[in-house]
Amino acid sequence: MIFEKINECHHKSGKNSFSSTSKWIRKYYFPSYGGTFIDCTFGQGGYSKKILENKKNKVIALDRDPNVAYHSSSFIKKYKNRFSFHNLKFSEINKLKTKNLKGIIFDLGYSMNQIKNLKMGLSFKSKGKLNMKMGLNNFSSHDVISSMSKENLVKVFKFLGEEKFSKPIANRIIKERKNKIINTEDLINIIESIKPNKNKKINKSTQIFQSLRIYVNKEISELINGLINAYNILPTGGIIVVVSFHSIEDKITKFFFNNYSKNENSSRYFPETNKNNIYFNLLNKKPIIPSKEEISLNPPSRSSKLRYGIKIKHNCDFSELIKKFKYLIDIEDLKF
Numbered sequence: 001m002i003f004e005k006i007n008e009c010h011h012k013s014g015k016n017s018f019s020s021t022s023k024w025i026r027k028y029y030f031p032s033y034g035g036t037f038i039d040c041t042f043g044q045g046g047y048s049k050k051i052l053e054n055k056k057n058k059v060i061a062l063d064r065d066p067n068v069a070y071h072s073s074s075f076i077k078k079y080k081n082r083f084s085f086h087n088l089k090f091s092e093i094n095k096l097k098t099k100n101l102k103g104i105i106f107d108l109g110y111s112m113n114q115i116k117n118l119k120m121g122l123s124f125k126s127k128g129k130l131n132m133k134m135g136l137n138n139f140s141s142h143d144v145i146s147s148m149s150k151e152n153l154v155k156v157f158k159f160l161g162e163e164k165f166s167k168p169i170a171n172r173i174i175k176e177r178k179n180k181i182i183n184t185e186d187l188i189n190i191i192e193s194i195k196p197n198k199n200k201k202i203n204k205s206t207q208i209f210q211s212l213r214i215y216v217n218k219e220i221s222e223l224i225n226g227l228i229n230a231y232n233i234l235p236t237g238g239i240i241v242v243v244s245f246h247s248i249e250d251k252i253t254k255f256f257f258n259n260y261s262k263n264e265n266s267s268r269y270f271p272e273t274n275k276n277n278i279y280f281n282l283l284n285k286k287p288i289i290p291s292k293e294e295i296s297l298n299p300p301s302r303s304s305k306l307r308y309g310i311k312i313k314h315n316c317d318f319s320e321l322i323k324k325f326k327y328l329i330d331i332e333d334l335k336f
């Protein structure tokens with residue numbers, strides 16, 4: 001299951017010693033009586049399937065993409081009352097009723113099925129009208145590109161995509177949209193004509209696509225609210241696991257776990273961590289990253305990072321987390 005995957009990943013990457021963590025996890029997360037796990041990002045069900053291999057476990061799966069219900073129906077047939085699926089955004093995880101909850105898993109980003117579905121417009125191979133909606137959205141990237149002001153487009157590209165060429169790309173979009181509807185190919189052509197050919201490994205449109213996808217799907221506020229609400233519904237001793245996909249997600253996840261746990265590395269000359277602020281027991285401060293073999297088998301996994309923590313306290317205040325990333329939440333809230 002996910003914890004074996006964590007274990008495997010550790011051993012392969014050789015980045016962290018995992019033997020003590022692995023024993024700890026076996027002791028607490030493979031008890032003979034099992035437990036309930038929430039898979040916040042069901043996708044094709046890889047993680048849920050692993051968890052359900054233990055017949056004592058139950059899974060409550062969520063996904064915002066309504067197409068995913070198709071995969072979940074075979075799980076309902078096979079695992080019956082050990083499995084349920086909800087077409088829900090994970091920021092609303094607190095709406096679920098749970099019993100004997102042991103862990104909550106977030107595998108962020110999008111699935112191979114979503115990439116292959118060219119109508120969703122997440123792939124650079126997509127053609128036609130811009131989209132990028134993952135499900136349960138209010139607007140698409142077509143609406144953003146055809147109506148957002150130049151100033152706000154620059155902010156979206158710069159802060160959500162970390163794109164250096166935000167201004168010239170936004171200028172060109174404003175100019176071209178006066179004469180035509182900008183579709184996916186047009187947007188890619190605009191980006192390619194502006195950006196120099198520096199890094200041939202990364203597609204030139206990666207950052208602009210990322211920024212639009214984050215904005216359209218409100219991924220920053222989804223993640224922050226999802227993590228806080230997950231924490232609130234989890235009993236102490238439960239685990240939260242997050243696999244992030246891009247650097248902004250990892251920054252948020254790292255702050256969520258590391259800022260609210262004991263700083264084991266701090267020097268004795270540094271002030272003690274505020275004891276009221278310790279909400280997690282972290283078995284590893286560093287993320288687990290995929291091995292070279294895993295990356296060669298599954299190239300999109302190259303940017304993924306896995307972090308996890310055990311909840312040790314109730315009634316916690318996450319206002320520092322919200323304050324730290326408010327500048328990104330504000331960009332997601334920009335109107336057009």
Ligand SMILES: C[S@@+](CC[C@H](N)C(=O)[O-])C[C@H]1O[C@@H](n2cnc3c(N)ncnc32)[C@H](O)[C@@H]1O
Pocket residue numbers: 040041042043044045046047048062063064065068088089090091107108109110111134222
């Ligand atoms: C990387 S895939 C998950 C793959 C899955 N772990 C598997 O083994 O097949 C991410 C999934 O999360 C879903 N997702 C992304 N953001 C979400 C959100 N805020 N709420 C619920 N589901 C979300 C996507 O629709 C996608 O299906």
